[in-house]
Amino acid sequence: MSQNKSLLQLRGIAKIFSKGTIDEVTALDNIKLDVNAEDYITIIGSNGAGKTTLLNVIGGVFPPERGGKVIISGNDITGFSEYKHATYVGRVYQDPHIGTAAKMTVEENLAMAVLRGQPRGLRPATNKQRRELFRSALAPLSLGLEDRLNAQVGTLSSGQRQAVALVMATISKPALLLLDEHTANLDPRTAQLVLDLTEVIVQREKMTTIMVTHNMELALRYGNRLIMMHEGKIVVDLNQKQRAGLTIDDLIAAFEQASGRRFIEDNILLRR
Amino acid sequence: MLDIVGNVLSFSFYEGLVFGLVAIGVYLTLRVLAFPDLTVDGSYTLGGATTAVLIVNGVHPFPATLAAIGVGLCAGLVTGLLNTKLRLPALLAGILMMVGLYSINLRVMGGANVSLLRQVTAFDKVAEVLGLSHGSIVVSITVALAIAAVVFFILNWFLRTEIGLALRATGDNEQMVRSLGVDTDKNVLMGCAIANGLVGLAGAVVAQGQGFADVGMGIGMIVMGLASVIIGEALFRPRGMARLLLAAIGGAFCYRLFITIALRLGMAPGDLKLITAVLVVIALAVPFIRKKLRHEWIPPAVRW
Ligand SMILES: Nc1ncnc2c1ncn2[C@@H]1O[C@H](COP(=O)(O)OP(=O)(O)O)[C@@H](O)[C@H]1O
Ligand SMILES: [Mg+2]
Numbered sequence: 001m002s003q004n005k006s007l008l009q010l011r012g013i014a015k016i017f018s019k020g021t022i023d024e025v026t027a028l029d030n031i032k033l034d035v036n037a038e039d040y041i042t043i044i045g046s047n048g049a050g051k052t053t054l055l056n057v058i059g060g061v062f063p064p065e066r067g068g069k070v071i072i073s074g075n076d077i078t079g080f081s082e083y084k085h086a087t088y089v090g091r092v093y094q095d096p097h098i099g100t101a102a103k104m105t106v107e108e109n110l111a112m113a114v115l116r117g118q119p120r121g122l123r124p125a126t127n128k129q130r131r132e133l134f135r136s137a138l139a140p141l142s143l144g145l146e147d148r149l150n151a152q153v154g155t156l157s158s159g160q161r162q163a164v165a166l167v168m169a170t171i172s173k174p175a176l177l178l179l180d181e182h183t184a185n186l187d188p189r190t191a192q193l194v195l196d197l198t199e200v201i202v203q204r205e206k207m208t209t210i211m212v213t214h215n216m217e218l219a220l221r222y223g224n225r226l227i228m229m230h231e232g233k234i235v236v237d238l239n240q241k242q243r244a245g246l247t248i249d250d251l252i253a254a255f256e257q258a259s260g261r262r263f264i265e266d267n268i269l270l271r272r
Numbered sequence: 273m274l275d276i277v278g279n280v281l282s283f284s285f286y287e288g289l290v291f292g293l294v295a296i297g298v299y300l301t302l303r304v305l306a307f308p309d310l311t312v313d314g315s316y317t318l319g320g321a322t323t324a325v326l327i328v329n330g331v332h333p334f335p336a337t338l339a340a341i342g343v344g345l346c347a348g349l350v351t352g353l354l355n356t357k358l359r360l361p362a363l364l365a366g367i368l369m370m371v372g373l374y375s376i377n378l379r380v381m382g383g384a385n386v387s388l389l390r391q392v393t394a395f396d397k398v399a400e401v402l403g404l405s406h407g408s409i410v411v412s413i414t415v416a417l418a419i420a421a422v423v424f425f426i427l428n429w430f431l432r433t434e435i436g437l438a439l440r441a442t443g444d445n446e447q448m449v450r451s452l453g454v455d456t457d458k459n460v461l462m463g464c465a466i467a468n469g470l471v472g473l474a475g476a477v478v479a480q481g482q483g484f485a486d487v488g489m490g491i492g493m494i495v496m497g498l499a500s501v502i503i504g505e506a507l508f509r510p511r512g513m514a515r516l517l518l519a520a521i522g523g524a525f526c527y528r529l530f531i532t533i534a535l536r537l538g539m540a541p542g543d544l545k546l547i548t549a550v551l552v553v554i555a556l557a558v559p560f561i562r563k564k565l566r567h568e569w570i571p572p573a574v575r576w
Contacts, residue, residue: 081455083453084453097445098445099448100445100448101448101449108440111434112448112452116452120435122435123433123434125432125437
């Protein structure tokens, strides 16, 4: 992996919550990560391993501890506000409510999303051309949403909302796409639909993607690189070659070797 | 009899248009931004006081009226800054502004009130142009209608633009808006400023209409605005930007109509606050009862 090809560089990333109190948690512990352009990384790890915190640092929800660096497309954006990170980073959250605005229509939600990273002005937020774009982005979902542009998003099902959220995260083609267990709250059929759509968009747009999942099978099926996190550290990092042909049992063995822990299936969310 | 009905209706129409500006201001903060802003009581008086003092000092009534928008904008901006930069809760920021503005209004007027008797107001200027007698209700309605129409068309356009859409989305899902690259703090500032600018304008119009500005003129304005918004929503059940704005004005008209009728029926002015409270409760109960009858699930009340 050559340095200059990196789309995202994380250096010395740490995050400590409730510092100096008895509740102090080291959620991230000196993380170094290089993500190449067009990489599709899946991240697994037990509950509380720091996966969401890592995405929050990349998305600029909060800055890393002093000394850490977040560099995207060659721009050092460490400590910038979240809305500035958004220029480079599209996100889909576990909860569909976070990624969409309930009281606004499908069209208005997409109109917000299509202007990511661009200055907003006094032009009408939607026009015929944009509506066409929205329709063609929604049609591949086969949820009939392209004919419901004027429906309030709050009236859609969770699955439909999450599908809209995915389209919103990708419609402006941000440099990096972050998915945080984005199908965990959906019924199996809708989850599969959203995963398929994710695959289509990521492949079509050659989008650099980081997908957090608690499902080992998904982590092996999708992407070209697999990362395991444990107690705020990256403990396993497998490239496409190393990953090929691995089974879930191999992953468990790798986890136990790297973390020095027995893998206990119930209380960690690494489900088969 | 018909005369009385006509009088009551035309007077309520005028008041509905003017207080409709306050209602739209409250609608913008409370409903669009989900920011319960109590600055309104202070910024309304600030607008009235500023315009009255400027007119008394020889400024033409039109720029003097526009100045009320300016000072209202500034008041709203400060409330927004307290909330976004100092992270004060919205309610507290508004209460502090309301209290602080009371003293500022006394300073602006150099006393508890400023009389506009024998001063040329915006109404007089318009009466001159129209060739109508000063103090005629037709003039009052013309002025109020013109202002409300301009405000309606500008807002109805603005809230559909890219910036306006982001403003509306901020009140719906701030986290989402930020993750789409919008500085939501700026939107809160802008929304509070616009809202209080409108409220200041209403104060300026009312002061000129009644012939004085008074330090107590804004007391209860937030409740009146709230009542108007809620009555408008209950009666018209609006959907879409234009109707939401019109519902705020319509709600203000109905509210003023109820109040005027109550007064005509011989209720004491002191009872009006109770009537207002009961009206708001009834207007809020209507959608609740409607849902209950349809066995719909009703979420628990918010507690900000
Ligand atoms: N905002 C926060 N405040 C305090 N502690 C937090 C916060 N966010 C996460 N944590 C803690 O940091 C650790 C990592 O959490 P998280 O990144 O959400 O884990 P994961 O997504 O891998 O399940 C956990 O111990 C969690 O309790
Ligand atoms: Mg998580």
